[in-house]
Amino acid sequence: MRTARRFLIAVAVAAFAVWILLPGGGPRIEDGSVLILDLEGEFIETAEPPFFARFLGNRGRPFVSILSEIAKAERDERLATVIFRIRDLSLGWAKAQELRDAIADLSAAGRHTVAYLELANFGANLEYYVASAADETYAAPAARAPVVGLAAEYLFLGGLWERFGVEVEVERIGRYKSAAESFAGRSMSDATREMAESLLDSVDAQFVEGIAQGRSLPEEAVRDAIAAAPIDPAEMQTWGLVDGVMQLDELVEHLGGGDVVDAEDYAAVLPSDVGFDPVAQFALVYGSGNVVTGKGRASPNGSPILASDTVADALEKAAEDPEIDAIIFRIDSPGGSPLASDIVWRATQRVKAEGKPIIASFSDVAASGGYYVAAGSDTIVASPASITGSIGVFVLRPVLGGALEKLDIGFESLTRGRHADLQLSTRPLSGPSRERLRAEVRSIYDLFVERVADGRGAEPAEIDAVARGRVWTGAQALEAGLIDELGGLRAAVAVGKRRLSLDEDADVALVVYPPPRSLADQLVEAMGGARLTLVPTPLDGVVARARPWLRALADGAPAALLPFSLEIH
Numbered sequence: 001m002r003t004a005r006r007f008l009i010a011v012a013v014a015a016f017a018v019w020i021l022l023p024g025g026g027p028r029i030e031d032g033s034v035l036i037l038d039l040e041g042e043f044i045e046t047a048e049p050p051f052f053a054r055f056l057g058n059r060g061r062p063f064v065s066i067l068s069e070i071a072k073a074e075r076d077e078r079l080a081t082v083i084f085r086i087r088d089l090s091l092g093w094a095k096a097q098e099l100r101d102a103i104a105d106l107s108a109a110g111r112h113t114v115a116y117l118e119l120a121n122f123g124a125n126l127e128y129y130v131a132s133a134a135d136e137t138y139a140a141p142a143a144r145a146p147v148v149g150l151a152a153e154y155l156f157l158g159g160l161w162e163r164f165g166v167e168v169e170v171e172r173i174g175r176y177k178s179a180a181e182s183f184a185g186r187s188m189s190d191a192t193r194e195m196a197e198s199l200l201d202s203v204d205a206q207f208v209e210g211i212a213q214g215r216s217l218p219e220e221a222v223r224d225a226i227a228a229a230p231i232d233p234a235e236m237q238t239w240g241l242v243d244g245v246m247q248l249d250e251l252v253e254h255l256g257g258g259d260v261v262d263a264e265d266y267a268a269v270l271p272s273d274v275g276f277d278p279v280a281q282f283a284l285v286y287g288s289g290n291v292v293t294g295k296g297r298a299s300p301n302g303s304p305i306l307a308s309d310t311v312a313d314a315l316e317k318a319a320e321d322p323e324i325d326a327i328i329f330r331i332d333s334p335g336g337s338p339l340a341s342d343i344v345w346r347a348t349q350r351v352k353a354e355g356k357p358i359i360a361s362f363s364d365v366a367a368s369g370g371y372y373v374a375a376g377s378d379t380i381v382a383s384p385a386s387i388t389g390s391i392g393v394f395v396l397r398p399v400l401g402g403a404l405e406k407l408d409i410g411f412e413s414l415t416r417g418r419h420a421d422l423q424l425s426t427r428p429l430s431g432p433s434r435e436r437l438r439a440e441v442r443s444i445y446d447l448f449v450e451r452v453a454d455g456r457g458a459e460p461a462e463i464d465a466v467a468r469g470r471v472w473t474g475a476q477a478l479e480a481g482l483i484d485e486l487g488g489l490r491a492a493v494a495v496g497k498r499r500l501s502l503d504e505d506a507d508v509a510l511v512v513y514p515p516p517r518s519l520a521d522q523l524v525e526a527m528g529g530a531r532l533t534l535v536p537t538p539l540d541g542v543v544a545r546a547r548p549w550l551r552a553l554a555d556g557a558p559a560a561l562l563p564f565s566l567e568i569h
Contacts, residue, residue, distance in 0.1 A: 027268050029078040033259045034252060035266055036083045037069060039099065039130065042090035045288040045332035045363045046297075046304045047512040060302075063095055063363070064284070064510075067489060069266060070102040074109040075274045081112040081255055084134060085248065086127050087119065092364025093203055093385030094474065096126050098488035100133035100210065105490075107135055114255065116248060119143045122230055125150060128241070129207055132214035136243045138251050145230035147211075147241065150204050152196065158186045165402030169428060171438050173445035174392025174469025183396055195470055199387075202473040206384050215240055278509035280325040282496055283318035285513050287311050287329060287344065291336030291369040306333050306373070308340035312347035314513040319354040326357040326496040328510065329377060330489065335368030338393060338444050344373040345451055352378065357499040361492035362386040362483070367471055371482070372448055375455040378499070380483040381492040382474035389482055391452060392469025393445045395437065401426040456481060 043063040073082050084103065089096075107113045115131035117139040124146035131137050161168050161184075168184040178192040188196065208226075212219045217240055225231070225239040233245040244254070252260060288304035296307040318324050329348070335341070351358045360366070360374035362382035367390035374380055382388055404411050404426065411426045419433045429437065446460075449467055453460045458481065466472075466480040477483045485491060493508055502508070 027261075027265050029076070029261060029266075029269070030259045031078050032080045033078055033261050034081045034083060034255065034257075035073055035079050035261045035263075036085055037066070037073075037263050037266075038085050038087070039066070039089060039127075040085075040087040043095060044304060045330055046286055047284075048297075048516040063091070063098075064489070067098065067102055069263065070106055072266070072269055072271065072274050073111060074106050075276075076269070077110075079111055079261075080258055081114060082106060083114045083116055083248075083251070083255075084131070085116045085118060086131050088121060088124065089127050089130070091126070092387070093126065093129075093206070094362065094364045094383035094387075094488070096130050097206075097210075097383045097385055098490075099130045100214075101488060101490065103130070103133040112136075112255070114138065114251070116140070116251060117143050117146065117242070118248075119146050122146075123148050123151075125207065129210055132211045132241075134214070137215075137241070138244045138246060139233040139236060139242045140247065141233060141245055143233050145232060145236065147226055147236075148229040149226045150200060150207060152200055154182065154188060154192070154196065156182055156185045156187055158184045161398070165400075165404075165406045167399040167402060167428065169397040169399060169434075170394065171397075171434070171441045172392065172394035172469070173441050174394075174467065176471065177390070177392035177394050177469025180394035180396060198476070199471060199473060202476055203385055206473075206475065211241075276507055278507040280497075280500065280502060280506065281323055281509045281511050282493060283314075283321070283324045283327045283513045284510040285311065285314045285318060285327060285329050287331040287333055287370070287373055288363075289333060291333055291340045291344075291373065293337055293340040293343070304332075306331075306336070306340070306344070306370070308337075308343040310514070311344050311373075315344070315347040315351050315358075318513045319351040319356050324356065324511065325500055326359065327351055327513075328489070328492050328496065329358055329360045329374060330363060330492075331360060331366040331370055331374055332363035333367075333370030333373070334365050335370045335372070335390065338369065338372070338448065341369040341372035342447070342451070345376050348373070348376040352376070357496055359492045359495050359499075361489050362388055362474065368392065372451065375452045377455065379485065379492075379495050381485045381487050381495060382477060382483045383488050384473060384475040384486050386474035386477075387471060388474060388477045389466070389470055389472040389480070391445075391448055391463065391467035393441050393448065394469075395441055397429070397437075398425060399428050452482075 041061060043061050043066060045063055047062060047064070073079055103113050113134040115134035115137040117128070117131055117137065119127055122144055124144070125148065128146040158168065170180045170184045172180045175191045176195050178189070178195070181189055181192055208219050208222050211217070212222045221240065225241055228239070231239065233242065236242045237245060246254065286304070287306045289299065289306050291306045291308070293308050295309045296305055297310060299305050315327065315329070318327050348358055358377045360377035360380045362374070362380070363386065365387045366374060366382065367388050371388055371391060401411065413424050413426055415421055415424070419436050421427065421430055421433050422437060449460050449463045452467070453463045456463065466482060472480060472482065474483060474486060478486055485495065494504070497504065497506060497508060
């Protein structure tokens with residue numbers, strides 16, 4: 001694994017607020033110190049966590065902040081050991097792989113890396129996958145067994161609408177565009193099952209291979225341990241999955257002691273304190289959340305959105321800034337509006353016209369509209385487990401006449417124009433109108449394929465062969481020609497340095513575009529419609545994943561979206 005030894009992200013948002021309050025310099029760190037970093041909760045692709053997340057523990061922490069802290073530790077010779085205390089994580093497999101890579105780079109830089117598992121739930125496969133990258137792994141005595149094998153669930157809501165007398169008309173382009181199937185169907189089609197099995201196989205292979213390499217075990221031994229699960233911490237040690245079982249204070253003593261530095265104190269260490277000296281500046285532009293038209297950074301519930309005008313403006317301003325040498329377009333999006341996607345795509349072309357490299361870096365998900373916005377980049381980089389592709393379009397049209405009849409509500413409709421019934425919600429479309437709708441969906445799909453073909457230097461027919469709504473992992477997408485390189489944010493920065501003929505070890509500062517807003521600005525946006533949920537329910541995750549599709553259903557417009565129930569545990 002190539003190690004970017006002198007790379008450091010200069011925009012650790014979590015640390016910035018501390019830096020500006022200090023009179024100068026960072027805390028005193030003694031030689032041989034032990035740093036404890038917490039890996040817990042949700043990490044998101046944004047420069048600023050949702051406003052209310054500040055009052056709800058560590059939920060919504062910018063992912064770049066933990067990468068920055070690890071990068072600082074990588075070159076901090078005062079640290080002998082870094083312990084990663086791992087609890088429940090809310091992130092995808094691509095981010096998990098980036099954490100693994102960062103831990104491996106830390107080890108290569110001479111720090112002794114130790115993972116400490118404090119897991120309360122069964123099935124913490126991803127958490128253990130991250131932990132297995134460390135030099136040593138330990139578990140708390142009361143921790144639960146994490147490795148039980150991967151599972152994915154898919155929901156099909158067609159029967160639900162039927163119970164209420166609602167018919168859902170679907171037009172889609174792409175045999176594998178199963179987002180529409182999830183809403184209108186009752187079970188998996190053969191095409192969806194083929195895609196789902198392929199995705200699960202790809203992630204599972206990466207999961208087992210990563211653990212085997214990290215723990216120096218044969219893959220067969222890892223699969224045997226998974227088959228024996230759930231197992232308690234002592235049994236995990238017998239299987240070779242951990243090196244010991246003890247309390248955290250006992251672990252520090254076991255490792256030889258030394259001054260303990262907690263994460264909060266270490267956040268005050270300045271990049272310059274560890275020798276960071278950038279020779280270039282790269283803009284970091286985020287494209288996170290559902291793709292929508294207009295301006296904004298967060299939805300009413302506080303989650304990030306990829307708003308076309310905001311992101312396009314950020315790309316263009318970064319291209320015009322003479323102090324910016326290249327642009328990293330960091331994407332974590334399941335897609336959304338094709339129109340909004342095309343607006344952002346056009347902005348990437350204007351960036352290229354300015355002569356500045358633009359490198360797309362895929363996080364957990366960059367699929368459908370999330371792939372569309374990246375298609376025109378100079379280079380696309382994705383982690384092996386990134387979810388991408390899904391080049392396809394669908395439209396959902398609810399027909400509410402049956403539901404109204406069940407409620408004894410009368411209705412009539414009048415139209416002027418041959419296809420005016422496209423605007424009605426009480427009756428099915430006429431034959432000519434359905435053909436017109438199908439033609440519109442086909443037109444959007446053809447434009448999508450054309451944009452991808454132009455960006456990939458391929459013929460539309462070649463792209464269509466790997467499109468048709470099919471979702472791929474990053475590893476599969478590389479083979480299909482949809483991305484250029486495997487890796488995370490560090491790999492994307494390395495690409496930018498190569499394109500600018502910079503030395504591989506050159507320091508590069510990442511500058512967020514648009515810059516993080518003040519707390520006052522975030523409060524104004526949050527109070528404009530944010531809804532605060534203090535008590536989570538078992539349905540919260542399902543509702544969150546369904547929200548983009550519910551919006552598409554309500555809008556009645558074509559959508560480029562990933563299957564909402566695609567989540568591998």
